[in-house]
Amino acid sequence: MMQFSRRRFLQVGTTAAAAAVVPSASAEDCNAKVPPAIASLKSWKDQAVPITVDERKARIERARELMVQNKLQAMAVAGGSSLPYYSGVRWWTSERFFAMILPAKGKAFFVCPAFEEGRAREQISAGPFGADAEVRIWQENEDPYQRVADGMKDLGITTGVLGIEEKTSFVFSNGMALHLPAMQTASATPVTAGCRMIKSQHELQLMRLASKVSITAYEAAYKSLTDGMTQDEFSSLVEAAHSKLGFHGGADVQVGTYSASPHGSIAPQQIKEGQIVLMDGGGTVEGYASDISRTFVLGKPTDKMKKVFDIVYRAQSAAVNTARSGLPCEAVDAAARKVVIDGGYGPGFKYFTHRVGHGMGLDGHEWPYLVPGNKLPLQADMTFSDEPGIYIPGEFGVRIEDDMHITADGAELFTPRSPSLEHPFGGA
Numbered sequence: 001m002m003q004f005s006r007r008r009f010l011q012v013g014t015t016a017a018a019a020a021v022v023p024s025a026s027a028e029d030c031n032a033k034v035p036p037a038i039a040s041l042k043s044w045k046d047q048a049v050p051i052t053v054d055e056r057k058a059r060i061e062r063a064r065e066l067m068v069q070n071k072l073q074a075m076a077v078a079g080g081s082s083l084p085y086y087s088g089v090r091w092w093t094s095e096r097f098f099a100m101i102l103p104a105k106g107k108a109f110f111v112c113p114a115f116e117e118g119r120a121r122e123q124i125s126a127g128p129f130g131a132d133a134e135v136r137i138w139q140e141n142e143d144p145y146q147r148v149a150d151g152m153k154d155l156g157i158t159t160g161v162l163g164i165e166e167k168t169s170f171v172f173s174n175g176m177a178l179h180l181p182a183m184q185t186a187s188a189t190p191v192t193a194g195c196r197m198i199k200s201q202h203e204l205q206l207m208r209l210a211s212k213v214s215i216t217a218y219e220a221a222y223k224s225l226t227d228g229m230t231q232d233e234f235s236s237l238v239e240a241a242h243s244k245l246g247f248h249g250g251a252d253v254q255v256g257t258y259s260a261s262p263h264g265s266i267a268p269q270q271i272k273e274g275q276i277v278l279m280d281g282g283g284t285v286e287g288y289a290s291d292i293s294r295t296f297v298l299g300k301p302t303d304k305m306k307k308v309f310d311i312v313y314r315a316q317s318a319a320v321n322t323a324r325s326g327l328p329c330e331a332v333d334a335a336a337r338k339v340v341i342d343g344g345y346g347p348g349f350k351y352f353t354h355r356v357g358h359g360m361g362l363d364g365h366e367w368p369y370l371v372p373g374n375k376l377p378l379q380a381d382m383t384f385s386d387e388p389g390i391y392i393p394g395e396f397g398v399r400i401e402d403d404m405h406i407t408a409d410g411a412e413l414f415t416p417r418s419p420s421l422e423h424p425f426g427g428a
Helices: 006-021 027-033 053-069 082-087 114-125 144-154 170-179 189-196 201-223 231-244 256-260 303-322 329-342
Strands: 074-077 099-103 109-113 134-138 160-164 183-187 249-255 276-285 292-297 357-359 366-370 383-386 389-392 396-399 402-406 411-413
Touching: 053 074, 053 082, 053 099, 053 189, 074 082, 074 170, 074 189, 082 099, 082 189, 099 144, 109 114, 109 144, 114 134, 134 144, 144 170, 160 170, 170 183, 189 366, 201 231, 201 249, 201 276, 201 292, 201 402, 231 249, 231 276, 249 256, 256 276, 256 389, 256 396, 276 396, 292 303, 292 396, 303 329, 303 383, 303 389, 303 396, 303 402, 303 411, 329 366, 329 383
Parallel strands: 074 160, 109 134, 160 183
Antiparallel strands: 074 099, 099 109, 249 276, 276 292, 357 366, 357 383, 383 402, 389 396, 402 411
């Protein structure tokens, strides 16, 4: 899912709480308050085809192959996006231990709080492990990590290496390690990233749809923007537009000098004519994320604003035109950064303060990363953000971001590019 800021999360939560004690408006009243550009949107929910059980079975077999290659006897996945990636189970991570243990050879099992067994089995049975999946439960006064040790022993795994999925909490990984004293623990990232970095055609379809949804929602919100609107009011329009299209999504919005910070500020802001507006966010389709940024000006931008936009536009072009299978990840960043530096906004990270892109999928940010020093070769069907930016403290920032797919012979962006500050979505 595209990450909303903590500030945005708290705002949404507060709004929801208020709605619980305020009488709900009628559907007619709600529709009357929605700007026409958003009200006219239709749901695209039927275009989103869920990942199948057979697809998840293939992922599990690939994970087993990678475990063997990386000398892991088993892999523990406790929450995070790798859990639904393999099992289809979506689980909120809390202090209570819940995990999937996938051995390189043998039957997988789950460890689950006893009072959650019914909810867990409902999801597990619908996935690749089926209704006969083994679920080892623990009561509130029992040790969940002993269930892991017992399950591993029953599989004949008492020595070797247990891979720990990278999002697993330390308390969970440490608890498992203490109960498996004859085993070592190591990162399972070579397995999880090894599977997830390369997207299937189905995953690419979902990501392409996610980008299409978000850029359509952005444009509808932009057409509904009025001079004097606050950044939070504009953000709400972006959320509303995603909802009308049938999906969750939104964007953080930074105005004027606040746009010079890549991830902005919590300070209240008002959108006025002549100011830079930087919107950054996205949405999810069947869990797969989009991540898109647009920068624009209401009215007429200054010559400096237009010059900076042109440099960033050319930097984004350099990145997508450079990216191709076999090239190291760092080369894509280098191509974009050279354009920015040659344009007078260097050296190094002085004004282009972040990497040019990150991998994308079930997480908005995931392996691999387009960053200096990363020599991992690109491969066909990897997906990234392509998001160069220039940030001038005390003045403004410009970022253009679209999602990029590495093809067999180059790279492509999922969405039409932003042509100018005056017309961020094209047109005259």
